[in-house]
Amino acid sequence: MSMRIAIAGKGGTGKTTVAALLCRSLLNRGTKPLLAVDADPNSCLPDKLGVAREKTIGELREELRADPEKMPAGISKSEWIESLINQEISESTGFDMVVMGRQEGPDCYCFINNLLRQCLDKLGSQYEAVVIDNEAGLEHLSRRSNGTVEVLLVVCQPTLIGARTALRIVELSKSLNLDIGNSYLILNACDGELSDELVAEFEKSGLEIAARIPTDSEILDFELEDKSLTELSDDSVAALAGDDIIERIFKEVQ
Ligand SMILES: Nc1ncnc2c1ncn2[C@@H]1O[C@H](COP(=O)(O)OP(=O)(O)O)[C@@H](O)[C@H]1O
Numbered sequence: 703m704s705m706r707i708a709i710a711g712k713g714g715t716g717k718t719t720v721a722a723l724l725c726r727s728l729l730n731r732g733t734k735p736l737l738a739v740d741a742d743p744n745s746c747l748p749d750k751l752g753v754a755r756e757k758t759i760g761e762l763r764e765e766l767r768a769d770p771e772k773m774p775a776g777i778s779k780s781e782w783i784e785s786l787i788n789q790e791i792s793e794s795t796g797f798d799m800v801v802m803g804r805q806e807g808p809d810c811y812c813f814i815n816n817l818l819r820q821c822l823d824k825l826g827s828q829y830e831a832v833v834i835d836n837e838a839g840l841e842h843l844s845r846r847s848n849g850t851v852e853v854l855l856v857v858c859q860p861t862l863i864g865a866r867t868a869l870r871i872v873e874l875s876k877s878l879n880l881d882i883g884n885s886y887l888i889l890n891a892c893d894g895e896l897s898d899e900l901v902a903e904f905e906k907s908g909l910e911i912a913a914r915i916p917t918d919s920e921i922l923d924f925e926l927e928d929k930s931l932t933e934l935s936d937d938s939v940a941a942l943a944g945d946d947i948i949e950r951i952f953k954e955v956q
């Protein structure tokens with residue numbers, strides 16, 4: 703079975719960093735094949751994982767729309783789209799990556815969108831684990847043809863605003879009727895003790911704080927040197943926190 707882990711949170715809280723940390727931990731754990739999905743149009747997951755950027759699914763959709771007759775003879779439309787998506791998957795050491803890019807257009811393109819979505823779902827099911835770096839609105843998840851994820855991680859900062867944002871994201875995920883196995887809070891850049899007031903505010907989300915990822919200077923160094931977070935040293939505090947999250951997920955969700 704494929705384990706889908708979706709990461710949500712406000713911009714700048716560390717979603718992409720957490721996505722990259724989890725990919726690192728999954729690779730080290732030997733979970734493969736692994737697919738990383740960049741579903742945030744403003745994201746930079748390929749950069750954080752040291753992967754070359756291929757065409758995005760959004761760009762592919764625009765091309766299909768502009769020239770729908772390009773399809774070769776003798777194969778079905780979905781086979782064709784599947785082969786096009788496969789061409790846009792970046793292959794890296796031990797994992798693959800697909801970038802969603804710009805959000806879907808108006809409903810009139812729903813034929814192409816539905817085909818793309820079905821092919822992406824089929825693609826995802828071929829992997830042992832899928833890590834999805836989402837945008838704050840969870841648009842991509844809500845539009846999946848089967849909106850199922852085994853794990854939703856809500857990344858937030860250890861502040862009152864962070865707690866309130868977490869609550870809003872949890873409410874949003876409920877209102878979208880997503881089929882989510884387990885949801886957890888991940889506090890990022892969390893270096894001190896939490897006040898009782900803050901803990902109480904986080905409890906309102908109904909989710910448990912599954913990890914506190916400290917600020918890690920190694921992450922900053924890697925960013926400056928444009929290095930992949932999969933190469934973080936084994937004693938990086940953030941990498942260790944990522945290992946703990948993965949261990950916990952595999953223990954509790956199957
Ligand atoms: N635990 C951490 N320690 C050090 N720097 C971090 C940590 N988490 C995130 N950062 C840095 O904070 C910035 C925002 O993180 P990012 O993952 O891009 O956020 P988001 O994807 O939510 O917008 C980046 O420069 C990233 O390197």
Ligand SMILES: [Mg+2]
Pocket residue numbers: 714717718719742744745746
């Ligand atoms: Mg991001």
